[in-house]
Amino acid sequence: MIERLLEIQRLNLASKIGKESIFNSTLPIKLKVLAKKGGMKYLLEVGKRTLETRSLKELEVGAKYFAMMKSGKAGNIILSSLTPEPKLNKTPLSLDFIESKELMSKNTFKEIAEFASERLARAEGKEEFMEWAFVLSGLQKGVLSFCIQDEEKKHYTQVKKRKNSLEFYAVFSHLGILSGKLSSILELEVMYPSVAKLLEENLDLLKWGGEVRIEVKEGIKPLFCMQESLLDLSI
Secondary structure: OHHHHHHHHHHHHHHOOOOOOHHHOOOOEEEEEEEEEOOOEEEEEEOOEEEEEEOOOOOOOOOEEEEEEEEOOOOOEEEEEEEEOOOOOOOOOEEEHHHHHHHHHOOOHHHHHHHHHHHHHOOOOHHHHHHHHHHHHHHHOOEEEEEEEEOOEEEEEEEEEOOOOEEEEEEEOOOEEEEEEEOOOEEEEEOOHHHHHHHHHOHHHHOOOOOEEEEEOOOOOOOOOOOOOOOOOOO
């Protein structure tokens, strides 16, 4: 299902090439605040572009945000619905499109835990140690954290398998933060109404034969976060 959501994002972006400016996107844009200037003006990095715009909301220099972006009548850039990119624990696991699909179709969490335990034992520094500790600690709770490598982008993903359902959380570059649950029905939570509209218009691409519920929600939380304190790593 996660791969199908990514495919919808990919197809939507491809359909807008040459038709829609990045500054008039109907989907959220991810940006980075490079510097603050006078009068609530900020220097932003959007994709490979750098631009200056005004924000009525105080922004943190160096932070990343999701936002809706459009051009004003005077040619200025207007930002709205700014949401900070979540500060998530880093995961060293990175899978391509095909590998992530295979992972979802197999019960491989035990094998991944064994592999992560070996890498943790051979960690050469604090950062590497904490990343593998995070993976192992998440697996203790039944949550696997990894990144899906899609061309040049990495999409942070968490999945939790239950007996009769599967929960997931993901951060996509142009769909924003979303979460979902697959059981007898498919439930999706997204950040923006435009994302909900896009998914509703492409339900056939989800290849889900049952009922689909899509809700716009603020404050979508990850399935698992690790605190700074050292945790019991036995699995």
